[in-house]
Amino acid sequence: MTRVQLIGVGKEYPARGKQAAPVVAVDDVSIDVASGEIHAVIGYSGAGKSTLLRLVNGLERATSGRILVGTDEITNLPESRVRVVRGGIGMIFQQFNLFHSKRVAANVEYPLIVAKVPPTERKRRVAELLDFVGLSDKATAFTDQLSGGQKQRVGIARALATNPGVLLADEATSALDPETSQEVLALLKRVNSEFGITIMLITHEMEVVREIADRVTVMDAGRAVEQGDVFDVFSNPKTETTKRFVATALPTEPNAAHLEELRRRHRGKLVTLTFRDGDVDQPVVFQTIADRGVGVSIVHGGVTDVGGRSFGRLTLELIGDDLKIEHAVAALAQHAELEVLA
Numbered sequence: 271m272t273r274v275q276l277i278g279v280g281k282e283y284p285a286r287g288k289q290a291a292p293v294v295a296v297d298d299v300s301i302d303v304a305s306g307e308i309h310a311v312i313g314y315s316g317a318g319k320s321t322l323l324r325l326v327n328g329l330e331r332a333t334s335g336r337i338l339v340g341t342d343e344i345t346n347l348p349e350s351r352v353r354v355v356r357g358g359i360g361m362i363f364q365q366f367n368l369f370h371s372k373r374v375a376a377n378v379e380y381p382l383i384v385a386k387v388p389p390t391e392r393k394r395r396v397a398e399l400l401d402f403v404g405l406s407d408k409a410t411a412f413t414d415q416l417s418g419g420q421k422q423r424v425g426i427a428r429a430l431a432t433n434p435g436v437l438l439a440d441e442a443t444s445a446l447d448p449e450t451s452q453e454v455l456a457l458l459k460r461v462n463s464e465f466g467i468t469i470m471l472i473t474h475e476m477e478v479v480r481e482i483a484d485r486v487t488v489m490d491a492g493r494a495v496e497q498g499d500v501f502d503v504f505s506n507p508k509t510e511t512t513k514r515f516v517a518t519a520l521p522t523e524p525n526a527a528h529l530e531e532l533r534r535r536h537r538g539k540l541v542t543l544t545f546r547d548g549d550v551d552q553p554v555v556f557q558t559i560a561d562r563g564v565g566v567s568i569v570h571g572g573v574t575d576v577g578g579r580s581f582g583r584l585t586l587e588l589i590g591d592d593l594k595i596e597h598a599v600a601a602l603a604q605h606a607e608l609e610v611l612a
């Protein structure tokens with residue numbers, strides 16, 4: 271169980287060439303990852319996510335701010351001590367980074383050899399880890415005989431070998447198909463819940479955050495532009511960046527073009543209702559409409575899960591005479607967040 275704190279962290283790369291300006295890859299980012307938490311950092315390409323991860327594992331030095339991994343302030347430590355701290359950090363990668371010339375068991379054993387763990391203990395630990403990731407039967411296979419999902423499971427077993435307090439995941443499921451991604455994310459959830467390992471992951475995929483994270487930081491152009499509980503951030507996005515991510519995975523209001531199309535097909539009044547975490551009783555909503563003598567059909571949207579809580583956005587067509595619809599809208603507004611689509 272390890273807490274990871276980034277306090278006003280910045281990373282600037284020097285200018286290359288005479289005309290070029292320095293690149294500010296990470297700009298004044300603060301993230302407090304509680305021990306045992308799964309924290310996702312999401313952003314588009316170039317947002318600074320990978321740089322941030324390299325600062326946390328001490329592969330690069332921050333130009334400003336402080337980073338603490340547990341009680342070790344790695345931004346202050348000499349390189350020899352940073353290496354020791356890195357021993358308590360597991361890493362998994364998009365391209366798995368396995369040794370292709372070694373068998374599965376040898377890949378998992380490698381960090382134990384580096385850590386000078388005695389052979390019998392190593393064998394026991396490797397067997398235990400392969401069992402945990404469900405690959406006991408692949409111990410003697412070469413890694414290029416494995417599927418992508420199996421390779422990442424080897425990566426996870428290897429990362430866990432030395433009992434790290436923190437696991438850093440760099441786009442760990444980006445190279446995998448959706449179903450395999452789900453399996454790997456489920457395994458990471460078990461890593462977190464069974465061993466209490468803090469997980470910090472970077473991704474450009476909203477699905478990953480939705481599936482696994484407790485809290486999220488949204489990065490854009492090196493800065494942390496939104497941060498908080500996954501449900502709070504995504505059910506009420508404030509910045510354009512977050513809104514774009516939300517639109518890829520959560521039910522939204524129809525966009526302008528879609529609204530035109532809906533208008534053409536539906537003559538009634540269109541309204542969008544937002545349901546947050548069961549704070550709206552759906553039967554009451556539909557009863558309210560029926561009680562006013564108004565017909566209803568769902569024309570867009572849905573209900574889904576985010577951060578383990580339900581979130582819904584439904585666009586409804588209200589059908590009936592104008593006055594009744596007006597009353598129904600007024601009554602609905604008492605029960606739910608409602609927007610009339612003008």
Ligand SMILES: Nc1ncnc2c1ncn2[C@@H]1O[C@H](COP(=O)(O)OP(=O)(O)OP(=O)(O)O)[C@@H](O)[C@H]1O
Pocket residue numbers: 283293294295313314315316317318319320321322474
């Ligand atoms: N070693 C480096 N030298 C100079 N500039 C760098 C270096 N590493 C990263 N950058 C720059 O820093 C910015 C952030 O890059 P970074 O790779 O951290 O973003 P990212 O969000 O991880 O994107 P991606 O998912 O595409 O890797 C980019 O503008 C990139 O060009």
